[in-house]
Amino acid sequence: MNKKKIVSNYKEKIKEVNKYNKFYYDNNKPLVSDAVYDEIKQEIILLEKQYKFLRSKDSPSKLVGYKPSKNFNKIKHREPMLSLSNAFTEEDLLNFEKKIHNFLSKSSNSEIQYSAEPKIDGISASLTYKNGSFYQGLSRGDGKEGEDITKNLATIKEIPKKVISKDFPEEIDIRGEVFISNSDFENLKNKFANPRNAASGSLRQKNPEDTKKIPLRFIAYTFGYEKGLTIKKQSDYLKKLSEWGFKINPLNELISGVNNLMKNYHEVEKERVNLDFDIDGIVYKINDFNLQKRLGNVANAPRWAIAHKFSSNKAISNILDIDIQIGRTGALTPVAKIKPVNIGGVLVSNATLHNEDEINRKDIRIGDTVTVERAGDVIPHILTVDLKKRKKSSSKFVFPNICPSCGSKTIKELNSTTKKTDAVRRCSSQSYFCDKITIEKLKHFVSKEAFNIDGFGKKIVENFWNLKLIKYPQDIFKLDYRKIEKLEGWGSLSVQNLKYSINQKKTISFERFIFSLGIRHIGLENAKILSKYFGTFLKFKDLSKKNDFNDLLNIDGIGETQVSSIKNFFLDKTNIQILNELEKVLTIKNSILENKDGILKNQSFLVTGKLNGISRAEMKSLIEKNSGTTLSSVTKKLNYLIIGEKPTRKKIEIAKDLKIQILSQDQFLKMLNKSS
Secondary structure, eight states: OOHHHHHHHHHHHHHHHHHHHIIIIISSOOSSOHHHHHHHHHHHHHHHHHOTTOOOTTOTTTOOSOOOOTTSOEEEOSSOOOOOEEEOSHHHHHHHHHHHHHHHTOOTTSOOEEEEEEEESSEEEEEEEETTEEEEEEEOTTSSEEEBOHHHHTTOTTSOSBOOOTTSOSEEEEEEEEEOOHHHHTTTTTTOSSHHHHHHHHHTOSOHHHHHTSOOEEEEEEEEEEESOOOOBHHHHHHHHHHTTOOOOTTOEEEESHHHHHHHHHHHHHHGGGOSSOEEEEEEEESBHHHHHHHOEETTEETTEEEEEOOTTEEEEEEEEEEEEEOTTOBEEEEEEEEEEEETTEEEEEEEOOSHHHHHHHTOOTTOEEEEEOOTTSOOEEEEEOGGGOOTTOOOOOOOSBOTTTOOBEEEEEOTTTOOEEEEEEEOOOTTSSHHHHHHHHHHHTSTTTTOOTTOOHHHHHHHHHTTSOSSGGGGGGOOHHHHHTSTTOOHHHHHHHHHHHHHTTEEEHHHHHHHTTOTTOOHHHHHHHHHHHOSHHHHHGGGGOSOOGGGGGSTTOOHHHHHHHHHHHTOHHHHHHHHHHHHHOEEEOOOOOOTTOTTTTOEEEEESBOSSSOHHHHHHHHHHTTOEEOSSOOTTOOEEEEOBSOOHHHHHHHHHTTOEEEEHHHHHHHHHHHO
16 A cells, blocks of 8 residues: 555544544534444554554544533643543553553563552543532543533532542542443433433533433542642542542452453453443553653553453343244244343343244353343344353243244244254244234334335334224225324324325335235345236236246246245235235336346445435335346445445445445435436
């Protein structure tokens, strides 16, 4: 890579990390997980080390946080609120200690004492006290200037307003973390993504009376400016904080040696599940203040402290219960209800157990202490069980032999191709007999790639089902809007909007209609193949008159499994009745003949991120109608990557490396219009 490309890549990364900073610190809406943020930050720092010509005043190696909000007065910190370097491995800690030894010209065998303090995932604040009275409170801001949030901080009960003690300094900036406990967050989780966002949003409200209503807490751990502080060690300072009336972290420890730091790290990581507040790592500080002064700082971080981050995609929790969920194809999926735990900035309370075989293989039981993993957007799942913590009274989980919803037998089917029994157990009932299956079928019917009815989501499907407003798909188009208007949370305007959305979707493409029926093994691609083969809805519906379905095997892309599912669908009288009723209320467009010489011929596309005003399915359809193809991953075969809001960063990085052209949604549409 030449110098020009290196500089360009470096600037792009800095631009990206500063965008993340703005959303994290200023908007209280993190765009990415802590792991992704830490990764790009590390990449920038490594680039700077590798290429000495790379310099930027906006580099994360020089900046802390983000510039203060315009909603509050800016005030300069008397001592900067620095950031911390991060450690992720034991090797990182060994290097950290080695640098300390080298700087202080100490023998590598000399012992260094650390104050190990669990790092609360909250909002940093600096409290100024003069003559024992709380005088002013600032946010971190950009580390040099903070926001004046004195009145909001004053509403927190755990912040002493007056400290009466002979040894309390004449002036001091006491620093710590504002947070919300997980138990208190339970009442706020419908308004905020996680406890940290709740704390940040609450602390930065314009009206302190609104902040007062939120159960904010404060834990103190360090100081900035001081006048009259006589303490010489961090451990003694923490004890004094407690004596002065401040809350401190109960898990603080005094430790020597990297081996012991690692041992404590693993113990605290396991203990996270039992804490009522979120921690994302442990901060190690050299205990001796004199050594801290000698070591000083580098750019925006002290040499004498480091944050040892926990693995952001894993956490320890307890299984409170195992719930059996039933999908639209009758599949019984076990879901672990776990003690809520923060994984990568998301509060996780459910984890999939996949199937009966998975439960038996890992011997997962109610009450177990488990390791939960959440990687990216993947559904959280159970990695391992800590057998040492299993109670003697524990018993094996017995998978139900009858459907919890309708009482039908549950079965494991024999795969005709592999001749092996399926790992998934299913409800044996047919069509719309099982309530849970019916509800899932209705959710599928209104989903984005099917009818995509705006404002008709999963929760509304469940609500309308429970109120007996819908039972079959055709009922959606025959709703009693007068009844709905009288329901709690509904009004004239919202009912009119719902009615409009439903009426807008009474005309649908043939392929999306076939997909909406939820025929097992018939996904959107198979639905396209079938729509092109039959051409019209009437020809498709005529399958109900057939006795032999074998001629469908001649359709390219349709196999025995799909044919068997289509046959079972059309042999069910309820399904035929639903088709007849839907035909009365819908306009199902005939299949459009494929345009083989469209403007996107021989071009391949992939979409990442949320699109504006158009669903992924509609974008895919638009590309294919113009002879383009869509791919599922970034490879050398890809010509264009279309990015929307919150795109997958990894896909963008791979695309850049492969020199694949990246387009915004607007750029793609302009390209389409220019060519037409």
